[in-house]
Amino acid sequence: MDKYEYIFVLQKQFKKDRITKVGVAGSGNLEVVIKPLNREQTTVIVYTAVTGFKSTWDEVIKRFIDEYPYAGLHIELHDAGAIPSVVSLRLRQAMETYQKGYHQKANYTEATARNRIYSLVDEDSFNEFLLDKDTPSPTLPQLNIQIESDDGVIIGTAQFNGTKVAIASQQKDFIGGSVGEVHGAKINGLTNYATKHQLPLILLIDSGGVRLQEANVGEIEISEIIRSILEARSAGVKTIGVVCGTNGAYGGMGIISGILDYLIVNQGARIGVSGAEVIQAVQGTEVLDSRDRPLVWRIYGGRTRYLQKAAQAYTSNKISDIRATIIDALQSLQKHPVLSLEQIQAEHKLLQKRIDAAKNCHEQGEWIAQYAPDLKQYDIFNCSDNQFLSLAQKGIHDD
Amino acid sequence: MTNDKVTINSLLSGIFSSHQTEIRNNVVFGSGKIQDTLFNIIGTVEDTSFGVDEAMEMAKHVLNLAKNNNKDPIILLTDVIGQKLTVRDEWLGMYAYFAHLLKCLHAARHNGNKLISVIYNQAIGGSFIAFGMMADRIIALKDTQLAVMWLEGMAKVTKIDIEVLRSISQTSPVFAPGVENFKKLGGIHEVLELNQVPEHLLKIIQEPDTAIDNRSQLGKYYGGRTMAYDVVEELRGL
Numbered sequence: 067m068d069k070y071e072y073i074f075v076l077q078k079q080f081k082k083d084r085i086t087k088v089g090v091a092g093s094g095n096l097e098v099v100i101k102p103l104n105r106e107q108t109t110v111i112v113y114t115a116v117t118g119f120k121s122t123w124d125e126v127i128k129r130f131i132d133e134y135p136y137a138g139l140h141i142e143l144h145d146a147g148a149i150p151s152v153v154s155l156r157l158r159q160a161m162e163t164y165q166k167g168y169h170q171k172a173n174y175t176e177a178t179a180r181n182r183i184y185s186l187v188d189e190d191s192f193n194e195f196l197l198d199k200d201t202p203s204p205t206l207p208q209l210n211i212q213i214e215s216d217d218g219v220i221i222g223t224a225q226f227n228g229t230k231v232a233i234a235s236q237q238k239d240f241i242g243g244s245v246g247e248v249h250g251a252k253i254n255g256l257t258n259y260a261t262k263h264q265l266p267l268i269l270l271i272d273s274g275g276v277r278l279q280e281a282n283v284g285e286i287e288i289s290e291i292i293r294s295i296l297e298a299r300s301a302g303v304k305t306i307g308v309v310c311g312t313n314g315a316y317g318g319m320g321i322i323s324g325i326l327d328y329l330i331v332n333q334g335a336r337i338g339v340s341g342a343e344v345i346q347a348v349q350g351t352e353v354l355d356s357r358d359r360p361l362v363w364r365i366y367g368g369r370t371r372y373l374q375k376a377a378q379a380y381t382s383n384k385i386s387d388i389r390a391t392i393i394d395a396l397q398s399l400q401k402h403p404v405l406s407l408e409q410i411q412a413e414h415k416l417l418q419k420r421i422d423a424a425k426n427c428h429e430q431g432e433w434i435a436q437y438a439p440d441l442k443q444y445d446i447f448n449c450s451d452n453q454f455l456s457l458a459q460k461g462i463h464d465d
Numbered sequence: 466m467t468n469d470k471v472t473i474n475s476l477l478s479g480i481f482s483s484h485q486t487e488i489r490n491n492v493v494f495g496s497g498k499i500q501d502t503l504f505n506i507i508g509t510v511e512d513t514s515f516g517v518d519e520a521m522e523m524a525k526h527v528l529n530l531a532k533n534n535n536k537d538p539i540i541l542l543t544d545v546i547g548q549k550l551t552v553r554d555e556w557l558g559m560y561a562y563f564a565h566l567l568k569c570l571h572a573a574r575h576n577g578n579k580l581i582s583v584i585y586n587q588a589i590g591g592s593f594i595a596f597g598m599m600a601d602r603i604i605a606l607k608d609t610q611l612a613v614m615w616l617e618g619m620a621k622v623t624k625i626d627i628e629v630l631r632s633i634s635q636t637s638p639v640f641a642p643g644v645e646n647f648k649k650l651g652g653i654h655e656v657l658e659l660n661q662v663p664e665h666l667l668k669i670i671q672e673p674d675t676a677i678d679n680r681s682q683l684g685k686y687y688g689g690r691t692m693a694y695d696v697v698e699e700l701r702g703l
Contacts, residue, residue, distance in 0.1 A: 195700060204691050205639045209625055221700075247639070251681065251693035255700030262701070275591070278623050281613035281640040283690055285591075286652040286680060289598035293678050296571040315560075317591055324564025338555045339563065339591050345550045354552055365556045376558050407531055407576070410568045414524060417565055420557060421517065428553040 067210060068117045072110040072127050079106070080136035081165075085197050088160040090178055091214040092239035096145040096153060098160040099200075099215050103140040114145035115212040126150050130157045139164075146212040174310050174385050175334060179220045179237040182270055185385045186392065187224035187233070194222040195259075196252070203246045205280050214240045217248040221256040223265065226393050232260035235270040238313045244277030245318060250287025257294040257303075266304045266396055267295070269326070274341070275317020288318030295325055299405040304328070306395050309335045310381065310388055314366065316341050327402060328395045329377040330388065333451060335368030337376070342366070360447060364431040369447055372458060373430065374420060380458070382451050471585045471606065471659070473510045476542060479659040480583070480666070481506075490522040491515075493542060499663045502670065505530055505578070508542025515592035516549025520562040523596060527569040531576050538579040538670050539570075543597035547590040563595040570599045579670055583662060584609050584644075584653075601675040604655045604662065605644045611653070612642030638689040651684030 082102040091097040103109065110127050141160075145153070163169070168184035171177040177185060183192050202213035218240035224233050234253050236243040245253075253269070260267040276284035295305060305326040309315045314336030315323040323329055323337055331337070342356035342365070356362060364370055372380040381391040403409065427433040434441045444457055473493055477484050481497030486506055488494075491513045495506050507526050513519060530539070548559060574580055582600035587610040597603065605611060619640065620627035634641030638649040647653040657665060669675065681697055684690030 195703065196696075199699075201692070201696060205637065208633050208637065209623075209629065247690060247693050248696060251696035252700070254681075254693075255697040258697065259700050259703055276613055278614060278619050279625070279640060281619065282611075282642075282646055282652065283639050283650050283684075283693070285594060285613050286598070286647070286650055286684070286690075287693065289594055289652075290678060290680060292567055292594070293571075293599070296568065300571070300575060318594055320560035321563045321567070321591070321594055324558070324561040325567060337558070337560055339548050339559045340550055340555060345552065345555070348550050365552055370556070371558070374558060376561055405568070405571075407528075407572050410565070410572050411528060413565055413568070414521075414528060417562060418521065421521065424553070424557060427556075428551075429556045 067207065068112075068114050068120070070112040070120055070123050073107055074131050075107045076135050076137040078136050080138045082138060083164050086160060086164040087180065087215060088163050089156040090237055090239040091144040091146050091212045092241070094147055094149070094152070095239065096143055096148045096156055097214050098156050099142040099144070100160050100164045101140045103138050106137045108137050108139040108141065110141045110143070112143045112145060113212070114143070115210065116145070116147045122150060126153050130154065133158070134161055142215075144212055144214060172385055174383050174388055175312050177385070178239075179218070179235040179270070179272075183220060183222075183224060183233060183235050186389045187226060188228065191225035192222055193224070194220060195256070196221070201248050201252070203248055203280065205246065209279055211241070211279060217246060217252065218243060219249045219252050221252050226389070226396055229266070229396050231266045231268050231396070232256050232263070233268045233270070236272045238272040238311050241277055241279070243273035243311075243313050245273065245275065245284045245287055246277040246280035247283045247287060249277070250284060250291060254287065254291045254294050257291065257298050260303050261298040261301050264302065266306065266399065267298060268306045268308065268392065269322070270308045270311070271315045271319055271323055272311030272313045273315060273319040274313055275319050285318065288322065291322060292325055295322065296405070299327065302404050304396070304399040304402060306330065306392065306399070308388060308392065309337055309368070310383065314338070327399055328379070329371070330379045330381060330391050330395060331368035331371050331377040332381050332383055333368050334383065335371065336363065336366040337371055338366040361429065361431070364429045364447060367447075369454060370430040375416070380451075380455055470511065473542070476583075476585050476659070477506070480540070480662050490518045492519055492522040492526070494526040496537070497540070499667055502667060503537045504666070505535065505537050505539045506542065507539055509544050511544050511586060512546050513544060514547060514549045515545045515595055516551065516554040517557050517559050517562045520559070520566045520595060524566045524569045527566070527573050530578065531572060536577040538581060538666075539573060540666065541580060541582040541596055541600055543582050543584045543588050543593070544586040545588050545592035545595075545597065548592045548595070566596055567599055570596060574601070574676055579675055581666060581669055584611070586610070590614065598652070602654045602669050603652070604657055604665065605647070605653050606662075607644070607656055607658055609644050610642065611644050611647050615642060646689070649684070649687045649689030651680040651682065651687065651690060654683070
């Protein structure tokens, strides 16, 4: 890990604004953190996982200061091997965001964790927790892996149509949205906060589960989150999971998605414990070819989970659709009873019914071919979202 | 790996003065006594690959206790070699079946059953989350293998040199397998010899406040987890 420091004494002052974080400290990318600085200078500190490119950094940073010759900024870069043009782009985006606030995105899957929150919630309603306090992983530096100042999860409070919620968003491109010590502790702490203040809890899940580089501690954190969420539910907190990202919800995060009141999925969603690659590695390609994407989605995918009634709502990739679905969920959960033994007993019956109905099938496509030929003719895994929804809602459910 | 595998029968007779149990779907269930104290027994047999059917079997017995208003402590005997790696279990939504079992155990805790896990032989991967880690107190027998993933697999997936992983794991409990590492992180409460278990179980059921999750605090106390407790406490203060 290399560290380079630059100090520029400059005349023009920049208007002070809130701490801004842009980009992701994932492979080929970088995180830019801008904090206001009460001096007639601007400092830039570069932390990079790629050693030996000081002259390139000198040039990129000089060019940046030529473009933005303003004092009053403290800028930190957490670089995970970005090329110079990406660095320049992120710096420019960070400056724009510092001045004008976060961009509203239209497409959920393409947005970063922070952009997802800012795009989904009521304007100016997001209050990020621990923003002024960097909380990177204490373990990654030993392994020479670039840290991210927020450890890959953004937490805070926000509003949906005026309803205040506690919300967390996982950074899919920072080590796969994985749960390490701090990442897990932030979700755990947010859950306790939701219980204390009686706020609905919304988790924007996009994760492969436990972070292998922090495997033991990540696993314990998952277990702690599970206990906190169940305590929250018993205390009346309503919990919503949004699994609409490219990593899905796997491993421990898959299990966490299963303990929530309400799950929102889309076509790209996947929920499971072990990924297809793991099953293939152990059982062989003849059991499961993980490159067979249609098959993988028939096993784990959002449409399968919705047909199984394992997910309560099905939506698209569009931020506006996901926002509307969350607002609907908050509305319908108001009347939803607090977690009780009766509810769990009812769930037991439903889950047993799912096993019985599966007969000897191994995946949703095989089941539909055998037991729902009507559905097969509509090509239910490839038709449009609207057609899928109308077929599913017409009651052609698999039970 | 130790050569002396603990069998479920030797475990049961090592812990309980008397016991009545049955085995179905790799799940052992019933009741046992230590001196005059009655315990519920629910757990997995040796080398269980834990999937949908095992989770449902176990959930059924936990729910039965609630139905019968049984508030005796539940001993969760845990030997899991991993989650079941089958297409059928994943398609059915193994995550939801694990989650269901966790909800049942949560309800039992609220019903007044103390939950104590005894890990024997091994607990590997996500299957440890499915029930073993859900207890108020988690005991591992000495020589138990505890791992999310072995270092060889971790090196392969993370592309970090295995020698680097080995050298860091000399001082850091964060990723390397081992009961002592889990204890330093607060994830295991006690590491015991089998003959120490009965007395310890009797002690735990006398303790008040075992239903409060104290693992992040223990992780800080033992020095294995440097940040989690403080982050949680800071958020609690907001």
